[in-house]
Amino acid sequence: MxxxxxxxxxxxxxxxxCSSTYTVTDFGTKEKFYEEFNNNFKDREAKVTLVDDSSFIAQNGVEINHDTLLSFKKLEEKIHRRFALSDVTDIYFPGSTTTSASVALKNGNKLTGDEVKVTKDSISFVESKSIVVIKTLVPTDIIKTISYNDRWRxxxxxxxxxxxxxxxxxxxxxxxxxxxxxxxxxxxxxxxxxxxxxxxxxxxxxxxxxxxxxxxxxxx
Known part of the structure; x- marks a missing residue:
């Protein structure tokens, strides 16, 4: 039973x-169709199916610009910094740990870093920066469909x-x-x-x- x-x-x-399908005619113009598409596919995993029925997955969001599909890949860059204490106006350690700190410099810049080491005349740390790499995928004239799945809908x-x-x-x-x-x-x-x-x-x-x-x- x-x-x-x-x-x-x-x-x-x-x-x-289980699905809704949208075409250019639903939005009146290609520009509005692209605008709606770009708003909905930011930071989403997208399945791209080409006119020859082959397909691939773009994991970190896609966007259409000038009739070309672009994808985004987020990377984290680690930069080793070292400054003389004479160039520093303030060092702030959040919480009870001294391994992370916010450093204010005399030139007005404020940096946040990990693996902080302070000596009698200098401070060194590792600054992490998130960068986005844009990759050109395919022109829109060979794309059949692009879709994403909303599991909560x-x-x-x-x-x-x-x-x-x-x-x-x-x-x-x-x-x-x-x-x-x-x-x-x-x-x-x-x-x-x-x-x-x-x-x-x-x-x-x-x-x-x-x-x-x-x-x-x-x-x-």
Missing amino acids: KNIYFAGAFIFIFFTG RMPLGVLTGAPLGFLSGIALVNVFRIKDYHGGLDYPGVSFQMTVLGVLTGCITSYLIGFDYIYQFNP
């Missing part, structure tokens, strides 16, 4: 809509689907197996409650695994 319930919940959620549907299915499954289990409570009566409330909770969990897990695809179509 439980296996049948799980299969029913999965099939119901799967066939109640369908969660309310999972709850609304799982709860009633679980409740009805509980009633069916009691009728089939004659499950009784401590007083000897049929335990409809207890079993139905347990199956409702199980149904909600199953619906949420199924919805999360399937997710909801947002598909932007460039070429048929």
